[in-house]
Amino acid sequence: MSQAQPQRGFSQVEFESRTETAQRLMRASELDAMLLTTEPHVRYFSGFLSQFWHSPTRPWFLLIPATGKPIAVIPTIGVAGMQQTWIDDIRSWSSPQPEDDGISLLLTSIRELPLRFGRLGMTLGAESHLRMPAADYRLLEQQLSPLALVDCADLMLRLCSIKSAAEIEKIAYVCGLASDSFNALPGFARPGQSEREIVRAMRIDLLQRGADHTPYIVSASGSEGYSDIIMGPRDRKLHDGDILIIDTGTVFDGYFCDFDRNFACGHASDEARRVYDILYQSTDAGLAAARPGATTTDVWQAMWSVLEAGGATSNDVGRMGHGLGAQLTEWPSLTASDSNRLEPGMVITLEPGMDYAGDKLMVHEENIVITETGAQLLSKRAAAELPVIK
């Protein structure tokens, strides 16, 4: 059954709600405003969705004041696009202008904001970066003093981690497209083809199913198993006895899926089928553990217990799941120490992985949303037995 394509964009109510929630959190953190610089953050509050962020030349700024709508301080090339959003206050300069790329305009805009706490939030902490020259960040700090630039990375990570119904619908839709494409893969992939040929065919299949684009589609393969999951596709051809993994972050309307599927080529070895089964059970354990009130570490522990009982000793991935949505990977992480509480509306991956047969690695992955009562799959559950490409 094919899914109905969700409407593109969001209602203005959604942006009002995001902004008001942020402003409530800002008051609690004693922030007079936030200054945001990255694509997902500018898009989260404005709805500005453009591929132009692939051009690293020009900085873009969005100010979230204590009350009222966000204020855009952007290059002139972006004005026509920003005017299509709900943002009214759009200030621009002709960029690139290396000697002053928006900074004096930004300073003026910040100085006009009412101050109560003397604190401006910027994303400075873990899992953040500033998409602007570090020297300009320094200049802001110096010129705005005594206004303090304080970290709001954690506030933004937590805020964006709770998805609205409209966001979840988009993620569910693209998860469905990728699930269908993975299920169709044994129909268009053949032994003798290279990883690159199969990945190219899957890119085309995803587009034909209605995906907007596939920023991330990685593969690995090897006899009896693979040993890394972030480097392919390679020109390596598939042979009988190989295990192939494909992992994709495919996008609809700015929202990602992020999950993988494993395939055996010709036939599967007993060891590969055993490891696949352990990972399948581990994912089931994660699904059962993922509910509001449980922590990311509870879910990690539920999955790890199954893997450890199956003989796993380690893996190099560093975690067994993470948030996703407007980005391929988002906060939080499912690790032995992360210990963040799951809440309804969080969309996360369950991604157990284990080592076997010396240098081999196998990883499973599903995408879920935390609901009031537990976890709901967004990806269509992987086959219970390792699928075979013939």
Place this chain on the structure above:
Amino acid sequence: MSQAQPQRGFSQVEFESRTETAQRLMRASELDAMLLTTEPHVRYFSGFLSQFWHSPTRPWFLLIPATGKPIAVIPTIGVAGMQQTWIDDIRSWSSPQPEDDGISLLLTSIRELPLRFGRLGMTLGAESHLRMPAADYRLLEQQLSPLALVDCADLMLRLCSIKSAAEIEKIAYVCGLASDSFNALPGFARPGQSEREIVRAMRIDLLQRGADHTPYIVSASGSEGYSDIIMGPRDRKLHDGDILIIDTGTVFDGYFCDFDRNFACGHASDEARRVYDILYQSTDAGLAAARPGATTTDVWQAMWSVLEAGGATSNDVGRMGHGLGAQLTEWPSLTASDSNRLEPGMVITLEPGMDYAGDKLMVHEENIVITETGAQLLSKRAAAELPVIK
């Protein structure tokens, strides 16, 4: 005639040469080392080519010492991939680890470097950003004192702007694929289709021709013309009398093309054909002016003179061309004030644009390489007359 696909990757000699050139520039700038954090910079010196940079969670670091090979300080998930490059010294930590995401390992690695000048280069200036938490940058600065963190953004922009023969071959190849796809477009696009349908068909066509992926493909359309060039594709359907632009940054082996093509739907108005002709002549003027020793501003002036004579008053793009290669847009910019000297090996776009008919905009674009004697087209020259989709 179809082009031969270039070999993937680069010889070790190329990485040695890049590193030695950087080290010579570092000595001239009195830098003991450079600390690099972004995908294009890590790839430039290591050859590490992975889609995994779409995951913003983990920082990655590459140190360029005063002599010898680069040193990678990276998450464990990247070790297997980095081991496939020419880099020998790979240090890793299990990431994500929010309380210390590689910083203590990075500090240790920097402290082991021999110091002569007491200066560590980081990209802090124009057209740069640090892909790491700003708080960690602060911590580095504090912990490394009296070692000074000084800007090397300009050094890196200039270094990467001169392409090797192998880099130019990859860019030329993908320019050829995109040229052929644009030329084929009137065969697969029809009036009544939406921008989104046409762009999707072109994505598929590019993959079928051998492109790796298309991170950037934007379109705009409107009756008699369009008014922005960074927001589409939209669901707007093409009607008789429309002008359509598609602009693509398509990639082969990590290298971009970046150029656009304009199409009339059904028929072209006299005004649209007039503006197209002026832009075509403007590009010709840019092609004639682009030679070693000329400046980016000379080329800008040559193009602008033609546009101004044709009645142009302004456009919001902010420049009329730029570098490209490992990124969609790179230094330098073709503006009225940029004034950087063109050198053999630079790959740039010529991108004249002009306003007309009130709120309309038209932009042309070609990709060229500066040779010892002038400019050589990498894209296949646009049709001399506005192509028509029927």
